[in-house]
Amino acid sequence: xxxxxxxxxxxxxxxxxxxxxxxxxxxxxxxxxxxxxxxxxxxxxxxxxxxxxxxxxxxxxxxxxxxxxxxxxxxxxxxxxxxxxxxxxxxxxxxxxxxxxxxxxxxxxxxxxxxxxxxxxxxxxxxxxxxxxxxxxxxxxxxxxxxxxxxxxxxxxxxxxxxxxxxxxxxxxxxxxxxxxxxxxxxxxxxxxxxxxxxxxxxxxxxxxxxxxxxxxxxxxxxxxxxxxxxxxxxxxxxxxxxxxxxxxxxxxxxxxxxxxxxxxxxxxxxxxxxxxxxxxxxxxxxxxxxxxxxxxxxxxxxxxxxxxxxxxxxxxxxxxxxxxxxxxxxxxxxxxxxxxxxxxxxxxxxxxxxxxxxxxxxxxxxxxxxxxxxxxxxxxxxxxxxxxxxxxxxxxxxxxxxxxxxxxxxxxxx
Amino acid sequence: xxxxxxxxxxxxxxxxxxxxxxxxxxxxxxxxxxxxxxxxxxxxxxxxxxxxxxxxxxxxxxxxxxxxxxxxxxxxxxxxxxxxxxxxxxxxxxxxxxxxxxxxxxxxxxxxxxxxxxxxxxxxxxxxxxxxxxxxxxxxxxxxxxxxxxxxxxxxxxxxxxxxxxxxxxxxxxxxxxxxxxxxxxxxxxxxxxxxxxxxxxxxxxxxxxxxxxxxxxxxxxxxxxxxxxxxxxxxxxxxxxxxxxxxxxxxxxxxxxxxxxxxxxxxxxxxxxxxxxxxxxxxxxxxx
Numbered sequence: 001x002x003x004x005x006x007x008x009x010x011x012x013x014x015x016x017x018x019x020x021x022x023x024x025x026x027x028x029x030x031x032x033x034x035x036x037x038x039x040x041x042x043x044x045x046x047x048x049x050x051x052x053x054x055x056x057x058x059x060x061x062x063x064x065x066x067x068x069x070x071x072x073x074x075x076x077x078x079x080x081x082x083x084x085x086x087x088x089x090x091x092x093x094x095x096x097x098x099x100x101x102x103x104x105x106x107x108x109x110x111x112x113x114x115x116x117x118x119x120x121x122x123x124x125x126x127x128x129x130x131x132x133x134x135x136x137x138x139x140x141x142x143x144x145x146x147x148x149x150x151x152x153x154x155x156x157x158x159x160x161x162x163x164x165x166x167x168x169x170x171x172x173x174x175x176x177x178x179x180x181x182x183x184x185x186x187x188x189x190x191x192x193x194x195x196x197x198x199x200x201x202x203x204x205x206x207x208x209x210x211x212x213x214x215x216x217x218x219x220x221x222x223x224x225x226x227x228x229x230x231x232x233x234x235x236x237x238x239x240x241x242x243x244x245x246x247x248x249x250x251x252x253x254x255x256x257x258x259x260x261x262x263x264x265x266x267x268x269x270x271x272x273x274x275x276x277x278x279x280x281x282x283x284x285x286x287x288x289x290x291x292x293x294x295x296x297x298x299x300x301x302x303x304x305x306x307x308x309x310x311x312x313x314x315x316x317x318x319x320x321x322x323x324x325x326x327x328x329x330x331x332x333x334x335x336x337x338x339x340x341x342x343x344x345x346x347x348x349x350x351x352x353x354x355x356x357x358x359x360x361x362x363x364x365x366x367x368x369x370x371x372x373x374x375x376x377x378x379x380x381x382x383x384x385x386x387x388x389x390x391x392x393x394x395x396x397x398x399x400x401x402x403x404x405x406x407x408x409x410x411x412x413x414x415x
Numbered sequence: 416x417x418x419x420x421x422x423x424x425x426x427x428x429x430x431x432x433x434x435x436x437x438x439x440x441x442x443x444x445x446x447x448x449x450x451x452x453x454x455x456x457x458x459x460x461x462x463x464x465x466x467x468x469x470x471x472x473x474x475x476x477x478x479x480x481x482x483x484x485x486x487x488x489x490x491x492x493x494x495x496x497x498x499x500x501x502x503x504x505x506x507x508x509x510x511x512x513x514x515x516x517x518x519x520x521x522x523x524x525x526x527x528x529x530x531x532x533x534x535x536x537x538x539x540x541x542x543x544x545x546x547x548x549x550x551x552x553x554x555x556x557x558x559x560x561x562x563x564x565x566x567x568x569x570x571x572x573x574x575x576x577x578x579x580x581x582x583x584x585x586x587x588x589x590x591x592x593x594x595x596x597x598x599x600x601x602x603x604x605x606x607x608x609x610x611x612x613x614x615x616x617x618x619x620x621x622x623x624x625x626x627x628x629x630x631x632x633x634x635x636x637x638x639x640x641x642x643x644x645x646x647x648x649x650x651x652x653x654x655x656x657x658x659x660x661x662x663x664x665x666x667x668x669x670x671x672x673x674x675x676x677x678x679x680x681x682x683x684x685x686x687x688x689x690x691x692x693x694x695x696x697x698x699x700x701x702x703x704x
Contacts, residue, residue, distance in 0.1 A: 049529075049636050053538030096636075194680055223680045225640060227631060228430050231675045234422060254542050254632050262558035264549045284542055414548075 037082050040347065043091045043109030044119045045130075050097025051224065051251050056122040058278050059323050060144040062313055063330040064090070064119065070312075077338050080345030091115060099129050106130055110137045116347050117337070120144045124167075124197040127151065131161040140353050142333040145274075145326060148374065149200035155373035160353050164333035164375045165326055166383060168204035172295050175383040175396045177205075180243055180269060181212035183407035188214050189241035189267075191232050191256070193248035194221040201247035217241050222252055229255050230263065237265040242408075250275040257285055257292070261412040268408030269293055277385055277392065279314075279322030289387040291409025296385030298328045298365075299394045299402045305364045306381070324385055324392050329375060332363035336370075422555050423676045424669065429561045431668020432568035433627060437641055438648035438660040439572060440619030445646075446655035447592040447612040449510060450500055450517040454525035455645055456638025457532070458488050458617045462624020463633035464532060467541045477545050477629050481567070484621040492617025495524070496610040504609075525638065532635040542632035564626040571622060572661050575615075579657055588612055592655040647690050653703025663701060 044064075047056040068088045071077060076087035091113060095102035102121045109115045110133075120143040121130045127146040134141035135158040147167030148155075155161060166172055180188075188209050192198030202219060209216055217239040220232050233256060236244055244267040246256045253275030260270065269291075275281055276294025285292075300310035309331055314322050339361050344351040360369040368379045382394035386406060393403035437459060444452040462484040469475035469483070500517055507513035546560040579585035590598035591608045599605040623641075627633065648667050652659030667686060674685040693700065 047538075049533060049538050051540075051634075051636075053636075054540045054634070057538060221680055223683065225683055226675070226679055227640075228426065228672075228675075230426055231423070231672065232679060234426075250540055251632065254540065258542070258544065258547055259558070262547050262549055262560075263556050280539070285544070 037079075037086060037347075039089045040077060040079075040086045040117065040341075041089050041091060041113070041115045042117045042119050043093075043113055043115035045093050045095045045102045045105035045109065045121050047097040047122050048092070048094035050095075051249065052097040052123050054250050054280075055145055055274060058280065058321060059274075059326045060120070060122060060330050062321055062323075063144075063327055064334065066313055067331065067334045071338065078342050079347060080342075081347075095121065095126075097123075099125055102126055103129050103133060106133050110134075110139060120146075122146070124148075124150075124200065125195055127163075128196060131158050135160045138349050140337075140349050140356065142337055142356070144330045144333065147197060147200050149204060150196060152372075152374060158373065159357070160349065162333070162336075162356060162370050162373055162375070164329045166295070166297055166329065166375075166377070166380055168201045169208070170374060171377050171380075172383045173201070173204045173208045176271065176293070177208040177212045177214065179384060179396045179405050180209075180407070181214060183405065185214055185242040185269060185407070187217050187239075187241045188243040188245060189217050189236040189239050190219045190245045190247065191222055191229075191236065191252075192219070192246075193252055194223050197249075198222070198247050201245075205245060205247070214243065222248055224251075226252075230259050232256075233259040233263050233265055236267075237263060241267055243267060243269040243271065246270075246272040248272070248275070250278065250281075253281070254284060257281075257288070261288060264412070266411040270409060274325065276387070277323055277325040279319040282387065282390065282392075283318070283320050287390070288412055289390075291386065291388070291406045293384060293386045293395075293409075294325070294392075296324045296382045296392065296394055297326070298324060298381045299385075299392070301402045302381055302394070302400065303366070305366070309364045322392070324382075324394075328364050328381070332361075332365045332368050332375070332379070335363040336361045336368065418554050419676075421553050423672050425553070425555075425557065427669035427672030428665060429557070429565045429668070430671060431665035432565040432572075433623060433664075434644055434648055434668050435572055435661045435664025436568045436619055436623040436626070437645045438652065438664045439575065439657055440616040440623065441642070441645040442616075442649045442652065442655070442657055442660035443588075443612040443619070444616035445649055446657070446660075447588060448496070448500070448609045448616070449514055449595075450496075450521060450613065451514065451646070452524075452613075452616065453518060453521040453642055454528055454638070455616070455620055456640065456642035457525050457528035458492070458620035458638075459624040459627060459641050460532060460633065460635060460638040461528065462488060462621035463628035463637070464536050464541060464624075464635070466625045466628045467543055467633055468536070470543050470545070471541075477625055480625050481622055484625050485618045488621025489614045489618035491614075493610050493614030495617075496613035497606075499524070500613065501606055501610065504606075529636055529638065536635060538635055540632045540634045541628075543628075545629050558630070560629045564629050567626055568623075571619075575619075576658060576661070584608075584611070644686070647686055650690065650700055651693055653700030656700065656702040659700055659702030666701075 047053045072087045076085035078085045093105045095105055118134050118139045122145045124146040127143045128151050140160050142162045148163040149168045190202050192202035253272040271293040273294040276292050282289050298306050300307045340352045340355045343355050365379045369376050382400045384396035385392050386395045388403050394400050395405040441455045444450050466477050466480040469480050503516050507516050548559040549556045550559045587603045587608050648663040649660050652663030670685055671682045675682045
């Protein structure tokens with residue numbers, strides 16, 4: 001019994017036939033119709049737990065939740081190529097405030113879940129790590145929480161990335177420096193969180209403050225795991241500065257405020273953020289917040305659109321959920337996202353990206369557009385905020401101010 | 416200059432008092448009951464968040480919360496040991512296998528407790544102001560809340576030490592720490608003592624959580640940081656030595672404060688350097704045998 005295998009000739013013939021078949025099938029015109037689509041799937045990696053959870057929960061989350069509900073209640077986003085409105089479906093993963101986990105989840109969303117759109121992660125170092133991934137896969141990424149002092153020089157090579165939030169030199173600290181110097185501040189002390197956010201802000205303050213004649217008496221970094229901030233507050237107090245800046249997160253801003261009260265450290269200006277701009281800061285410290293300075297981008301007093309947004313996001317909820325720095329900018333970002341899809345009439349990322357990069361949109365901020373990947377600073381309606389009589393007012397720049405800048409701030413209440 | 420030195424030393428002692436309390440709890444669980452309780456910090460977190468919730472919702476004085484959180488944590492710990500770890504102990508072939516099995520179980524416990532807390536309180540950072548009043552002390556200023564927590568940590572630590580050295584139960588615990596099988600042969604109900612140790616460890620963590628919440632913000636995933644510090648302190652003080660853990664806590668607090676004075680970023684590095692040096696020079700710890 002001859003169990004003869006394939007001869008070489010037979011094998012080659014087989015391969016040739018199979019190869020030709022494959023080639024032919026590849027050349028055949030694609031007849032698959034556009035698969036019916038009944039929703040737009042949006043994926044996100046968010047800090048649902050971990051130290052940044054408080055920022056994520058207070059900043060972008062209420063905005064996207066309200067936005068998605070509003071859009072879906074109206075039927076969804078109209079996409080011309082499907083001839084109908086498609087509702088938004090969210091996939092949200094918890095990155096536990098870990099950059100490494102966030103990058104893996106972002107790739108999973110794109111490669112495995114094949115989401116239609118990516119919405120942003122939370123935090124300066126997070127968007128720094130996420131932007132190149134989104135860009136690599138050609139996914140439009142309109143960022144939310146996070147500054148971009150470092151990434152902005154890279155934006156020309158990241159055409160799919162758009163930054164909404166205002167940040168250090170875009171152009172909060174120049175405005176702050178000007179406000180302070182006008183009131184006669186001469187010296188400052190800076191404490192900053194030892195991560196990209198802190199490094200960016202302390203670095204820019206180190207440039208902007210001396211420009212207006214404010215001398216920097218001391219700079220201390222705060223490691224994220226530091227429990228007891230009292231050595232830093234004591235050091236700051238010993239330096240006796242006019243201005244104290246704490247460029248860190250609520251995890252540090254809250255104890256730094258409590259320690260300043262405890263140790264009777266009363267600088268003429270107390271600046272902190274992100275943290276001071278959230279409603280929960282007022283809930284925690286009440287009247288002691290009087291005169292404390294933070295970052296902002298709007299006040300509901302400024303326009304009907306602003307008031308309507310505040311109404312939409314905050315009505316009937318505790319003051320804790322308010323955020324006057326990020327909310328309007330993130331909302332505008334989502335409005336631009338929706339309008340760009342409707343203008344493009346397709347879910348094609350490239351076409352949507354081109355529209356976002358070049359066109360103007362009507363949002364809660366009014367006429368809104370991106371300039372080299374950054375939300376134009378001409379769209380901002382405020383940079384510096386201050387707690388005055390229990391209200392977080394815009395105090396700078398002056399053309400947007402809703403209240404007079406208070407300097408020096410009153411001392412902490414006793415007892 | 417002297418004021419500076421006093422400030423640095425006292426700041427270290429204030430922090431050290433809390434570390435000591437946290438570590439004494441873990442020492443009971445790891446040193447005596449041989450459970451490397453990774454979820455130790457979660458009991459701290461539960462104590463802290465419960466105190467916050469009671470204070471903000473009902474206006475319960477945090478000092479009163481001590482009397483609530485301590486016993487509740489004790490019962491929780493006791494029951495967990497009786498149900499979970501006793502079974503593991505019986506089914507593990509050797510002490511080494513029990514140590515690894517119980518650590519894995521403790522990991523699971525950590526995730527369960529953490530997620531329960533996240534479900535109840537969410538991930539937000541919670542804080543309240545209690546006795547945030549400057550107090551003049553040795554020529555410098557300290558928060559009244561910090562001095563109070565230090566005093567309480569000291570009193571609780573010393574009280575516990577007296578309990579261990581003067582009472583019959585304390586003697587049984589010490590015997591179980593030295594040699595569990597022999598202690599069992601001498602008539603110590605070893606299962607009871609181990610559950611008691613685990614429960615007391617949880618109570619210490621709960622109490623530490625109450626004290627921590629008076630000075631620092633608390634949140635659902637704060638536990639692990641404290642667990643790591645506690646592990647360092649327990650090894651520093653010597654496995655199974657309660658006074659060693661207490662002293663170790665103060666040493667770590669002081670080192671942290673001194674290093675922070677020069678460069679805050681190096682505090683955690685300093686802890687680990689101490690840890691490595693100790694393992695090289697005196698692997699049994701300060702008071703270990």
